[in-house]
Amino acid sequence: MEKFKVVHYINQFFGQIGGEEMATHPPEKRSGPVGPGLGLTAQFKGEAEIVATIICGDGYYNENMDSAAAAIVEMVREEQPDVFVAGPAFNAGRYGVACGAICKAVKDALQIPVLTGMYEENPGVDMYGKEIYIVSTRDSAAGMRSALPVIGKLLLKLARGERIGASVEEGYFSQGIRVNFFEEKRGSTRAVEMLVKKLADEPFVTEYPMPSFDRVDPMPAIKDLSTANIAIVTSGGIVPHGNPDRIESSSASKYGEYSIEGVADLVVGEWETAHGGYDPTAANHDADCVVPVDVLRDMEQEGIIGKLNPYFYSTVGNGTAVASSKQFAAEMAQKLIEQNVSAVILTST
Amino acid sequence: MAKEIERAGFPVAHICTVTPISKTVGANRIIPAIAIPHPLGDPSLDPANDKKLRREIVENALHALTTDVTEQTIFEE
Structure with missing residues (x-):
């Protein structure tokens, strides 16, 4: 039997091109599996093969979403694959967004099954999880070994055109799709069982999770800019030289409060970024x-704003828990x- | 972070490059930026034009902070 053809999408890091300094790498295609594609191939047990791997920098994809998707869709089309798989991206935000976006683009353009994998807090899950299969993974590449069998199994099912089971059975994020089936116990029995467990502080699984709408109402606009005190907060990890608070380069456990009183400009050698996960050269x-700081200080001098708050607050947004x-x-x-x-x-x- | 600060009573202008993420997460005033590693600047420009670009983005953020919104809004330049 002929093997199912798979095209795999990965970023510059897993493609072994480089780290953040290579995040601007434009899409390229290589034949056969690369990096995690080798481990994924082992899951196929000869039933499928990765015919090509597309590697693209995370920064490049996120900053050129439309043109990157168009170029990659054409690279995929040339291979005429049966399935397209991306990642897994774990908790890497830009990689997760790229994986979700390219899966959706390939699915829409080529009408083939697509899937990817990432951690539940990856923004890619909220953005694309309703439209494509996203397998739930751990938050770092240490979870590769547990992720690949789940991705491989779901990929083969999709390739064979088999019925895909419920999200909890297959290990992907719920797409909000309901399927009719006959329960063995009637509703009232199940409800009482749940209530008894709840009263006994035992774990139970709701059959109807309430949607969470975590939205905050916009605060009113400021009326008079010329008397306003404007503060800067950043998740970009800007800290005084030497990172005195030792804010972690990823999964930050703290933030810093830094005085900019009398500072007109954040100059090289006095300020830097503690942030991992993006090329720090410019920062x-x-x-x-x-x-x-420089332009807000100018605007303070010009009387456009009342003042620039004497402190700014900074943390690192790289893989940091919500x-x-x-x-x-x-x-x-x-x-x-x-x-x-x-x-x-x-x-x- | 945008939501928690706004919840405490401050209007927040979120300057970021990947605006769809900001929208998904729930910022109310969203200001598009230049690039992920340098949201408020462009190292390929000379210092004067780099600063001018930064000023334009900050002016857009201040415009957002002085504009009442009723729903999530992306302030294109």
Whole structure:
């Protein structure tokens, strides 16, 4: 029997082209499997093969979403594959967005099954999880070994055109699709069983999870800029030279509060970024390109804004848990209240 | 972070390059930036034009902060 043909998408890191300094690498195609494609091939047990691997820098994809997708779709089309797979991206945000976006683009253009894998907090899950199969993985590449069998199994099912089971059975994120089936126990029995477990503090699984709409109402605009105190907050990891608080380059456990009183410009050698996961060359050379102290100081002098808050707040957004980010920001907000701040400019890398 | 700070009572202008992420996560005033490693600048420009570009983005952010919005809004230049 002929093997199913698979095209695999990976980033510059897994493609062994390089780290962040190569994140601008444009899409290229190589024949056969590369990097994680070798481990994935082992899962196919001869039933499928990776005929080509497309490698693209995460920065390149995210900054050129439309043109990158168009170019990659053509590379995939040339191979006429049965299935397209991307990643897995774990908790790498830009890689996850790229994997989700390219899967959707390939599915729409070529009408073939697609799948990828990532960690539940990866923004790619919220953005694409309803439209494509995204296998749930751990938050780092240490989870490669446990992710590949799940991806491989689902990929073969998709290639064979088999019926795909429920998300909890197959290991992908729920797409919000309901399928009719006959339960053995009737609804009232199941509801009472759940209630009894709940009363006994035992774990139970709801049959109807409530959607979570975590939205915050927009605050009113500031009325008079010329008297406003504007504060800067960043997830781009800008810190004084030497990173005195030792903020981690990924999965940050803390944030820093830094005085910019009397500082007109964040100059090279005095400020730098602690952030991993993006090329730090520009930020280390001129941190104003992440924390725009120079122009806000000018605007303060010109009377356009009342003042630039004497402190800014900084953490590293690379793989940092949502729960940590919430906690950091809630603490920052208390300090901003004490400092009579009017509005916040938040910058992200 | 944008949501937690706004929840505490501050209007927040979120300057970022990948605006779809900001929208998915729930920022209310979103300002498109230049590139992931240098959101408010372009190292290929000379220092004067680099700073001019940065000023334009900050002006757009301040415009957003002085504009009332009722829903998530991306402030294109």
